[in-house]
Amino acid sequence: QRQMCIRDRFKMEYKVKVTVLDKKLYPELQQEYCAVPNSGKCPCFYVGDEFIFSRNDEKDDFWHCGEGTLVKSGKPDNDCLQSPGTAHSGTNGVPFCSEAWDAIARYIYTGLQGGAIMRGWMKEENTMITCCSDGTIPVIFKIERIDCEEK
Numbered sequence: 001q002r003q004m005c006i007r008d009r010f011k012m013e014y015k016v017k018v019t020v021l022d023k024k025l026y027p028e029l030q031q032e033y034c035a036v037p038n039s040g041k042c043p044c045f046y047v048g049d050e051f052i053f054s055r056n057d058e059k060d061d062f063w064h065c066g067e068g069t070l071v072k073s074g075k076p077d078n079d080c081l082q083s084p085g086t087a088h089s090g091t092n093g094v095p096f097c098s099e100a101w102d103a104i105a106r107y108i109y110t111g112l113q114g115g116a117i118m119r120g121w122m123k124e125e126n127t128m129i130t131c132c133s134d135g136t137i138p139v140i141f142k143i144e145r146i147d148c149e150e151k
Contacts, residue, residue: 013056015146016111018066018104020049020074021129022140029136040079042137044097048074052146055112062112065101100132104141111145 023041031037050072053061061069107117107128116125126145131138 012114013054013148014112014114015148016053016108017144017146018051018053018069018108019142019144020045020047020139021142023047023077024138024140025079026136034136036081039081040137041077042097042132042134042139043077043080044100045139046074046076048072050074053108053112062105062109066108097132099134100139100141103130103132104143107143111143114145114147117143117145 023045025041027038030039049070051066051069052071053066053069055062061067107130111117111126117128119125122128126147128143129140130143131140
């Protein structure tokens with residue numbers, strides 16, 4: 001996947017696309033362990049959400065934890081409880097909860113530097129499938145390094 005980006009004579013620029021592929025729910029675990037046993041799926045992300053991260057002289061989305069990177073919003077779920085701080089990523093501010101950011105930030109940073117996200121494990125070294133670490137409501141992410149062409 002190629003996209004037009006800024007490039008100088010010393011450095012190739014890379015972008016990273018993060019897509020929410022799926023959201024899981026383990027109600028039996030929520031019933032047994034959660035303070036709110038019927039809270040439903042993750043309210044922070046929608047399946048189909050897409051985020052594009054850039055890192056150049058004008059913009060550094062990584063160091064701003066992805067604020068303003070949502071480019072496409074997915075379809076909302078009906079079975080999510082909203083509470084302060086868990087609104088959908090597209091509403092306002094930073095798009096990632098701390099559990100998700102902890103799980104995906106290393107792959108985003110690697111991609112923005114032009115590195116192989118998961119060489120030898122995935123079919124393509126510029127792609128990674130991973131999930132957040134919330135054991136009752138994990139969110140599955142696809143992370144892709146985009147190699148940009150000169151303008």
